[in-house]
Structures are given as structure tokens and as C-alpha cells.
Amino acid sequence: MKKLMLALLSLVLLSGCVTKSLSVEDRHQIKTIKILPVYFAVENFKYTSMTQAWGAGLGAGAGAAAGMASGASSAGTNALTGAGSVVGTKAADGATMDISQAILNNMRAHGIDVGQLVRESFERRIKQEGMFTIVAEGERADADVEIMVPQWGLSLKNYSTVLYPVIGVNGSMKRSGTSVWRNFNTISPFNESNTLAYTPEQYATDPEALRAAFSRVSDLAVGKLIEDLKQ
Structure with a gap:
């Protein structure tokens, strides 16, 4: 339900024009803002590592080798290759599930909330730039700010061993x-x-590595939003 709600909110947020610049008039009239709770779903975590690529590749190779060794026909070899790919991919998926769950467990155990990191980064940049005064929830503000994190995760780059x-x-x-x-x-x-x-192992065992990585990427994403808001 939470995931569906997040998707619907994202759709509402991006409906019509994808982006909208803050007008000169609104910029002059908005002095205080209230930052609403950030919409963030843990289940949207996406994990892509070398394990998956290797699993699929090795599975396909094993299937093809078995087909050639048995003198199978071209059709038979193709079938075996497909079977090997499935087996390799399933094995990779199992390993991926284990490590990705360990990463999520590490985040949960040490209170690392990506939505909160994004919010803190946004608040910090607003204060640094002196753009608006941030008021607390329950107080009246000239405008409300809504922030959503519809996607997040860890990914390899060009078959890198680090994510x-x-x-x-x-x-x-x-x-x-x-x-x-x-x-x-x-x-x-x-x-x-x-x-x-x-590395995946560092993310799974070192909470400071997780915190540093997601704090950094949150700052990068928020930084571009702030630059647009200033224009």
C-alpha cells in the first residue's frame, strides 16, 4: 500500500509540466517555508552488482559447454544454454537477495534513513543559501515543500567491484x-x-560506509534542486 501511495504521489507531483520554475513574484512573496515529511519507501531499494552479471554469464557458459560436450544438436545446445542461464541467474539472485537484505538490515540497525538524509540536506542548503526561513510543523508558512524519494539503491559502474x-x-x-x-x-x-x-561487503557490515555514501548522493541530488530553486 505504501509503495502504491508513493507511486501515485509521484504521478501527481510530476503531472502536467515536468518542471516549473519559481516566478519572481512568488520568490519575493515567499519568506517562510515548511518542509513536509519526506515520502520514502524502503522497498524501492534497487541493488545491481557483479554477482548478477557473473551468475547469468557463467550459467549460460555452463549450459553451452554441456551441450557441446554431449554432441547435442544446435537446438539442443540452445536449450541447454537457456537452462544454464536460468540456473546461473537463480543462483545469482539468491546471493544478491542475501547481501541486499544484509545491507538493509545494517541500515535499519543503525538508523540510516535515506529520506531523513535528503531532508537534512535540503534544510541545510536552504539555511546556507539564506533563501527562506524554515518553520516547524504546525506553524504557519508562506509555502509548503514536498520531497519524495521514488528510487534509490546501489549499482555497479562498468563492471566495477564497488557499488x-x-x-x-x-x-x-x-x-x-x-x-x-x-x-x-x-x-x-x-x-x-x-x-x-x-564493496557490497562493506555496505553490509560498515554502517559508516552506508551513511557516507547515501549522505553524499543525497547532497548531490539536493544540490541540483537548490540550484534550480535559486534561478
């Missing part, structure tokens, strides 16, 4: 219920500033 944090962040600002600013940003492994990466 890079990835994230997608949507942001919007509403004044009297009307959207006055809207934008989004994604940080992939190929972003030139996304340079902090660790």
Missing part, C-alpha cells in the same frame, strides 16, 4: 495549495561527482 549509491528525488513547493515550483533530479553511477563507492 555506487543512486537516487532520484522529486521536489515541489505549493503556495495556498497551488504549485509554484517543481523539479526532479537523479544521480546515477555515471554522474561525475558521484565518486564515493564501497
Whole structure:
């Protein structure tokens, strides 16, 4: 249900024009903002490592070798190759599930919440830039800011053994219920500033590696949103 709600909220946020710049008039009239709770779903975690690539590749190779060794026909070899791919992929999926769950467990055990990291980064940048005054929940503000993290995870880059944090962040600002600013940003492994990466084992056992990686990628995503908000 939470995942469905997040998808619907993302759709609402990005409906109509994908982005909307803050007008000069709104910029002058909005002095205080309230940052609403960040929408973030742990289950949207995506994990891509060499284990999956190797599993599928080795499975296919094993199937083809078995077919040739038995003198199988071309059709038989193709069938065996397919079977090998399935077996290899299933084995890789099992290993991936184990390590990805260990990473999520490590985050949960040490209170590492990507949604909270994004919120803290946004608040910090707003204060540094002196753009608006942030008021607490329950207080009246000139505008409300909504932030969502519809995608996040860890991914390899060019068959790397280390994994890079990835994230997608949507942001919007509403004044009297009307959207006055809207934008989004994604940080992939190929972003030139996304340079902090660790091995799967480090992510699974070292909470500070997790915190550092996702704090860094949150700052990168939020930084681009802030730059757009300033224009």
C-alpha cells in the first residue's frame, strides 16, 4: 500500500509540466517555508552488482559447454544454454537477495534513513543559501515543500567491484495549495561527482560506509534542486 501511495504521489507531483520554475513574484512573496515529511519507501531499494552479471554469464557458459560436450544438436545446445542461464541467474539472485537484505538490515540497525538524509540536506542548503526561513510543523508558512524519494539503491559502474549509491528525488513547493515550483533530479553511477563507492561487503557490515555514501548522493541530488530553486 505504501509503495502504491508513493507511486501515485509521484504521478501527481510530476503531472502536467515536468518542471516549473519559481516566478519572481512568488520568490519575493515567499519568506517562510515548511518542509513536509519526506515520502520514502524502503522497498524501492534497487541493488545491481557483479554477482548478477557473473551468475547469468557463467550459467549460460555452463549450459553451452554441456551441450557441446554431449554432441547435442544446435537446438539442443540452445536449450541447454537457456537452462544454464536460468540456473546461473537463480543462483545469482539468491546471493544478491542475501547481501541486499544484509545491507538493509545494517541500515535499519543503525538508523540510516535515506529520506531523513535528503531532508537534512535540503534544510541545510536552504539555511546556507539564506533563501527562506524554515518553520516547524504546525506553524504557519508562506509555502509548503514536498520531497519524495521514488528510487534509490546501489549499482555497479562498468563492471566495477564497488557499488555506487543512486537516487532520484522529486521536489515541489505549493503556495495556498497551488504549485509554484517543481523539479526532479537523479544521480546515477555515471554522474561525475558521484565518486564515493564501497564493496557490497562493506555496505553490509560498515554502517559508516552506508551513511557516507547515501549522505553524499543525497547532497548531490539536493544540490541540483537548490540550484534550480535559486534561478
